[in-house]
Amino acid sequence: MKKHLLLFSILFCSLLGYSQTFTDNYITYDVVNSTSVVISDYDANGGTVVNIPATVSYNGTTYNVTSIGNSAFLSNSLTNVTIPSSVTSIGNNAFRNNNLVSVTIPDSVISIGVASFAYNSLMINVQLSNNLTSIPTDAFSFNDLQSLVIPENVTSIGELAFVSNGITSLVIGNNVISIGNSAFRDNNISNLVIPSSVNNIGDSAFLFNPLSNVYSENGVPPIIITSSINDTFAFNRSTIHLHIPPGTTGAYVTNSGALWTGFAPVTEDALSTSNFELENDIKIISMENSIKILSSNQIQLENYSLFNLSGQEISKGVESEIPTISFSKGVYILVLNFDKGSVTKKVLIK
DSSP states (O other), X not given: OHHXXXXXXXXXXXXXXXXXXXXXXTEEEEEOSSSEEEEEEEOGGGOSEEEOOSEEEETTEEEEEEEEOTTTTTTSOOOEEEOOTTOOEEOTTTTOSSOOOOEEOOTTOOEEOTTTTOSSOOOSOEEXXXXXXXXXXXXXXXXXXXXXXXXXXXXXXXXXXXXXXXXOEEEOOTTOOEEOTTTTOSSOOOEEEEOTTOOEEOTTTTOSSOOOEEEEOOSSOOBOOOOTTTOSSOSOGGGOEEEOOTTXXXXXXXXXXXOOOSOXXXXXXXXXXXXXXXXXXXXXXXXXXEEEEEEOTTOOEEEEEXXXXXXXXXXXXXXXXXXXXXXXXXXXXXXXXXXXXXXXXXXXXX
């Protein structure tokens, strides 16, 4: 039956005037229809730097390169890849086991596959598509990521998605609902902000991180795992300061069945969208030689930390105006701690 289907497919493609599979510049393409192709394979003789074209021509027909198939570039020692904005999906294991140090996933991409960028050397300039709605299992496991921003459209982070990296600076988008088992296990996260949208965090999700502060912004405690073996946060939570919204100590800690036990200390000073719209009360202004932090009279800035995209802290203090004349131009991560919560922002130094 499969042979008959294959022969029919080849005959059908032939009648339409295009081949089912062809190779151009070491990249193998499978024809999807009369206008689109998917990348199915790569010949390593093409080198370690790959610029994927947006279009490719064969037998007089020009096709749009719309997908990168499963295992298309698996284990080819790639050091650099350029993905065009024509691509909408990246398959399972597509770039697994290479030597990529940076990658930009364009906003045209709406889905990435399991382990699609696992086992590389990704460190900086890892830019995720703003149109991703989920990050699947193992997607960026075993890399060298140091700084990470999860886009706002992402609602779920799969298990093992970022396990065994070097993340020190993590910004989780405000629409993430679930964080899978071991998603961020074995990183270098010390200050963690969990948005109010999150309602489920899997076992070992943040295990083996040097956590010192955990901010949970949800007025209803997310479901977590409390265990001596695969605890969501740590084998021993007594060295982690838990910050929760006002009036939620019972739900988080003291009520029967409460899961967020063992943290020390526990304070009701985290942002809760139902109690305090901290985001609406602050404004960040990037000027030529400084960053100004403006806030209402209702909140007090306690301190700030400024990180580069490698996760390195380059400045900290308590002032509401941060001098930037000595810093390189580019995007930075600004963590602001107020008396009523913590906010993390991306800022551009001009």
